[in-house]
Amino acid sequence: MPVSPGPKRPAAPRSTPATMLRLLDWVRPVLPRIVMGGITALLASLMALAIPQVLRVVIEGPLLSSGSVTGLVWATALVLALGLIEAFLVWCRRVFIATAATGAEHDMRVELYHRLLDLPIAFHNRTSGGQLIQRSMGDLSAVRRWVAFGFVMMVVSSATIVVGVVLMIVNAWQLGLLYLVGAIVMVVLTFRLRRSYGAAARRARDQAGDLATNVEESVQGIRVLKAFGRGEDAHEDFFSQADELRRTELVKAGAQARITAVLTILPESLLAVSLGLGAYLVVHDQLTIGALSAFFVTAAVVNRPVEMLGNLLAMTLDARAALDRYLDVIDLPNPLTDPADPARLPAPATPEGSTVELRDVVVQFSPDEAPVLDGVDLVLPPGRTTALVGLTGSGKSTLLALLPRLLDTTSGSVLLDGVDVRDLSRRDVRSIVAPAFEDSVLFSTSVRDNVLMGAAATARAESTEGTDADGAAVLTPQEEDTRLAEALEAAQADFVADLEDGTDTIIGEEGLSLSGGQRQRLSLARAIAARPRVLVLDDPLSAVDVATETAATDALRRLLPGTTTLVVAHRPSTVALADHVVVLEGGRITGAGTHTELLAGHPHYRYVLTAMEQEHPADEDVADAEQAVDEVEHEIIDEAEQEAELDARLQDEEVAR
Ligand SMILES: Nc1ncnc2c1ncn2[C@@H]1O[C@H](COP(=O)(O)OP(=O)(O)OP(=O)(O)O)[C@@H](O)[C@H]1O
Known part of the structure; x- marks a missing residue:
């Protein structure tokens, strides 16, 4: 599977300040704490800057002129007090900022998850899982670190430098001005070097996402890798990807080293020049020793934030790359939206069940490609089972995805009991249309939770059951037990009774391993437990034998008599169980009728059936x-x-x- 860095970046790239300002959307609620954190950090820095000024008073005042011991004691006590206050303020900064930053990170993470659930299947098809994990974990941690430390220290360091330079000018204007000129040169050089770091920072984050995808796919596909002896190749692939990331990190480190070198060499050189010039000024009585000492101690305090600027700039560029990747997903327009004023969920159109109608449906994924569905008109008879038959790639799964609105038509409409699905909220549509797919997905939780997943939503749509504070339906424990038992029985999932903890057994990725057929049966049970009005089955029983499939179909008819069912059939036995068959050929419906009618008069249907038989030999042959x-x-x-x-x-x- 090709690895993609995920959504494309927006056409007009944002500047770093514009990107960072977007953080306000999440930081605004905790802004007072961040401001308080910033103020305490600033005060702490001012305390540090105040100490040299006390030193000047000590040198020029009690220590050198009057020789007063009391004055010296007071001065010492003052320096100690300033130190203690500085330490207390640093502690306050950490408390204020840490809670604010972790709160913002939490909200951003939750919003991203919500967005991922909301975005259409097409987005997930083209975006690799590792990239999304990296966005929700590593990228957001980088943003949090910047909010908690980078941003505040950037503000505090800049303020400290400005105040420090002013004090240096006040103490010794000749030396202070020299330092100011040097500082301007430093800023210009640093901003020139930032470009190469910024580009490498984005590249490194994309590569880290690719690496996460590689690990995820290798773990998921471990059986295939082992069975085909591809472990060595997978190892080599991983090695080269990891090496690529290592090289990008080295580029970053190189760029950061250059920035740090400028920010270390220049101020140190300035101090050396200042020492010579300062001594000259003292000798010629243009500067006092106290003022020179105060200048140098202030310069030592200012040099610390100046040297730190390199790291802070790197941190900012890292956070910007991470935030860009986050915003690429958050800002992605979702073509599948709810209407502003959703229509009410209609009642079943007929006593036999719900009707589903596709009117002149066209689905085209890209303007450069031919439509996958091209003018499909189809009515599903209420309360009956319709089988959809066609060669691979004819558009069956695409058609199925339209019913629960996992996908929208390019033109034409899909009507549920006479109402266009786009006029309903997606939640309402999905509460009456339940799907089960061939590729059955189970979550790392109990059998019970996996099966009852959709039951509450459909119960809410039926609105005969109780509701909780949010208006969502709540099934009583007895009702849940009944639904669970019925669904497992109908899906022929009697193996659950033999599991160690029965329906409380934990399954899925982190739990018990089940066979393909067992997984499919639980997936079907999940759709049945939802008691949907419309059941959409994408060959959900391909991994079970024909006898089980027949028993499941019989049970479905008995348990869900008014359910309108559309099933994609990949083997003749599934077709035989349907009331009605529709033939899809290159995205168009070319035949509809009973199995016997089509067998007699539709050559393409016979051809598809022959192809199915070759692919899925009858059970006797097996x-x-x-x-x-x-x-x-x-x-x-x-x-x-x-x-x-x-x-x-x-x-x-x-x-x-
Ligand atoms: N999100 C998508 N973007 C672009 N093309 C797509 C997308 N989904 C499906 N297609 C294309 O649409 C065509 C029909 O795919 P679809 O999965 O509907 O066929 P199918 O009849 O269900 O095939 P199969 O029997 O193999 O499952 C294929 O050519 C497929 O590549």
């Missing part, structure tokens, strides 16, 4: 093949036993001799 395998296995075992007997006899003879 049974024959299994028996043949059994016989061969028995022969091998017999031969092995005979050889063992022969060996034992030869050994006995040897011993006897």
Whole structure:
């Protein structure tokens, strides 16, 4: 599967300040705490700057002129007090900022998750999982670190430098001005170097996402990798991706090193020049020793934030790259939206059940490509089962995705009991249309939770059950038990009774491993437990035998008599169980009727059935093949036993001799 860095960046790139300002959307509620944090940090810095001024008073005042011990004690106490206040203010900064930053990170993470659930399937098809995990974890951590430390320290450092330079000018204007000129040169050079770091920072984050995708896919596909002996190739792929990331990190480190070098060499050189010039000024009585000392101690305090600016700039560019990736997803327009004023959910159009109608439906994924569905007109008979048959790629899954509104038509409409699905809220549509897919997805929770997942939503739509404070339906424990038992029985999932904890057994990725057929049965049970008005099945029983499929279909008819069902059929047995069959050929419906009618008069239908039979041989053939395998296995075992007997006899003879 190709690895993609995810959504494309917006056409007009944002500047770093404009990007960082977007953070206000999440930071605004905690802004007072951040401002308080900033103020305490600033005060702490001012305390640090105040200490050299006390030093000047000490040198020029009590210590050198009057020799007063009391004055010296007071001055010492003052420096100690300033130090203690500085430490207390630093502690306050951490408390204020940490809670604010983690709160903003939490809100951003929740919003991203909500967005991922909201975005259409097409987005998830083209975006790799690792990239999304990286966005929700690593990228957001970088943003939090910047809010908690980078931003505040950037403001505080800048303020400290400005105040410090002013004090340096006040203490020794000649030396202060020299430092100011040097500071301007530093800023210009640093901003020139930032470009290469910024580009590498974005590249590194995209590459880290690719790496996460690689790990995720390798773990998920571990069986395939092992079975095909591709472990070595996978290892090489991973190695080269990891190496690419390493090289980008080195580019970042190089750029940061250059910035840090400028921000270290220049101020240190300035101090050296200032020392010579300062000594000259003192000798020629143009500067006092106290003022020179105060200048140097102030310069030492200012140099700390100046040197830190390099790291802070790198942190800002890292956070900007991370925030850009986050906003790429958050700002993505969702073509599947709810109407401003959704229509009320209609009642079933007929006593037999709901009707579903597709009117002149066209689906085209890209203007450069031919439509996948082209002028489809289709009515699903209420309360009956319709099988959708077609060659691979004919558009069956695409058509199915239109019913629960996982996808919208390019033109034409899909009507549920006479109402266009786009006029209903997506929540309402999905509360009456339940899907089950061939690729059954189970979550890392109990059988019970997996199966009852959609039951509450449909119960709310039926509105005969109780509701909770949010208006969502709540099934009583007894009702839940009944639904669970019925759904498991109908889906032929009786194996659940033999699991160690029955319906409370934890399954899914982190739980018990189930066979493909068992997973499919639970996925079907989930759709049944929802008691939908419309059931959409994308070949959900492909991994079970024909007898189980027949039993499940019978149970479905009994349990959900008024449910209108559309099932994609990949084998003749599924077609045979349907009331009505529709043939899809290159995105168009070319035939509809009963299995017998189509068999008699539709050549493409016969061709598709023949193709299905070749792909899914009848169960008798499979049974024959299994028996043949059994016989061969028995022969091998017999031969092995005979050889063992022969060996034992030869050994006995040897011993006897
Ligand atoms: N999100 C998408 N973007 C672009 N093309 C797509 C997308 N989804 C499906 N297609 C294309 O639409 C065509 C029909 O796909 P679809 O999955 O509906 O066929 P199908 O009949 O269900 O096939 P199969 O029997 O193999 O599952 C294919 O050519 C597929 O590549």
